[in-house]
Amino acid sequence: MSEPGFWDDGGDQNLLRERSALNERCDVDRKIGEALDEAEAFLELAAEGEAEAAQEAEQALKLAKASLDSFELQLLLGDPDDARPALVDIHPGAGGTESQDWASMLLRMYLRWAESGGYKIEVIDETPGEEAGLKSATIRIEGPHAFGYLKGESGVHRLVRISPYDAASRRHTSFASVAVAPEVDADIEIDMEEKDLRIDTYRSSGAGGQHVNVTDSAVRITHVPTGLVAQSQAERSQHRNKAMAMTVLRARLYERERQIREAERAEKQGEKKEIGFGSQIRSYVLHPYQMAKDHRTDVERGNVSAVLDGDIQPFVEGYLKWQAGAE
Numbered sequence: 001m002s003e004p005g006f007w008d009d010g011g012d013q014n015l016l017r018e019r020s021a022l023n024e025r026c027d028v029d030r031k032i033g034e035a036l037d038e039a040e041a042f043l044e045l046a047a048e049g050e051a052e053a054a055q056e057a058e059q060a061l062k063l064a065k066a067s068l069d070s071f072e073l074q075l076l077l078g079d080p081d082d083a084r085p086a087l088v089d090i091h092p093g094a095g096g097t098e099s100q101d102w103a104s105m106l107l108r109m110y111l112r113w114a115e116s117g118g119y120k121i122e123v124i125d126e127t128p129g130e131e132a133g134l135k136s137a138t139i140r141i142e143g144p145h146a147f148g149y150l151k152g153e154s155g156v157h158r159l160v161r162i163s164p165y166d167a168a169s170r171r172h173t174s175f176a177s178v179a180v181a182p183e184v185d186a187d188i189e190i191d192m193e194e195k196d197l198r199i200d201t202y203r204s205s206g207a208g209g210q211h212v213n214v215t216d217s218a219v220r221i222t223h224v225p226t227g228l229v230a231q232s233q234a235e236r237s238q239h240r241n242k243a244m245a246m247t248v249l250r251a252r253l254y255e256r257e258r259q260i261r262e263a264e265r266a267e268k269q270g271e272k273k274e275i276g277f278g279s280q281i282r283s284y285v286l287h288p289y290q291m292a293k294d295h296r297t298d299v300e301r302g303n304v305s306a307v308l309d310g311d312i313q314p315f316v317e318g319y320l321k322w323q324a325g326a327e
Contacts, residue, residue, distance in 0.1 A: 109312065
């Protein structure tokens with residue numbers, strides 16, 4: 001990093017992410033050491049008859065354990081892609097307004113999770129539903145191990161509830177799909193030729209004032225060989241929307257190849273776990289009882305409202321531990 005010219009273009013992003021991850025681990029290691037030293041000092045005072053020292057030592061040990069748990073979690077984020085920003089796509093399943101509303105609830109859940117963690121959020125594309133909810137959304141989340149934490153969210157999410165859109169107040173089951181891909185740097189080679197791309201422009205359907213309603217600033221790019229599609233309408237400039245759509249498309253192609261390689265590896269090792277986008281991974285039941293359950297890891301939470309308000313960390317951590325145990 002000290003070499004001349006290293007910072008001319010902002011530095012090597014991979015090295016910067018690696019340095020950030022190492023600094024995180026060093027910081028956690030320091031906290032563990034400090035907490036253990038503090039606990040030892042309080043235990044010595046307790047042995048000398050200091051009344052409150054034993055309680056203070058117990059608190060220091062709890063802090064050390066929490067730091068150790070955090071350190072163990074970071075060790076599960078060893079893949080180079082884990083440190084990359086995450087691109088999260090959300091699409092409703094069949095079911096019209098019901099599923100579109102469920103998709104918007106998932107979008108809010110991930111936005112709340114990212115906000116609580118201090119992550120940088122960018123809404124790249126958001127297409128509202130005809131009556132409520134949304135037809136699709138793509139968001140970019142940047143911060144420490146964004147992709148590593150969110151990669152386990154890819155799959156189909158199921159909601160069971162009394163429908164607010166049903167006059168008879170019947171119970172409905174809705175589905176929405178989530179796909180998470182790591183944003184890849186420009187220096188990573190992606191097999192994507194110009195002749196394989198179809199680029200369309202259209203008027204934005206999202207927020208943004210009068211401008212989005214009168215100009216074809218939104219951009220949609222289709223990779224014809226795979227059928228993968230990326231679009232952006234977040235910017236007023238067609239040029240910037242095209243650049244962002246290309247970034248999203250590169251990420252989706254990269255993730256597609258990553259999933260194929262992972263599936264091939266699992267097949268060679270005789271693993272039974274299901275890999276890839278499309279499998280039902282989690283259910284959120286609001287009626288007749290309350291429970292959110294991950295079907296891969298068996299992690300459950302009774303407070304579904306808190307989960308939908310962004311408290312998905314138990315599921316995130318449960319997936320990382322389950323994945324490590326399956327490898």
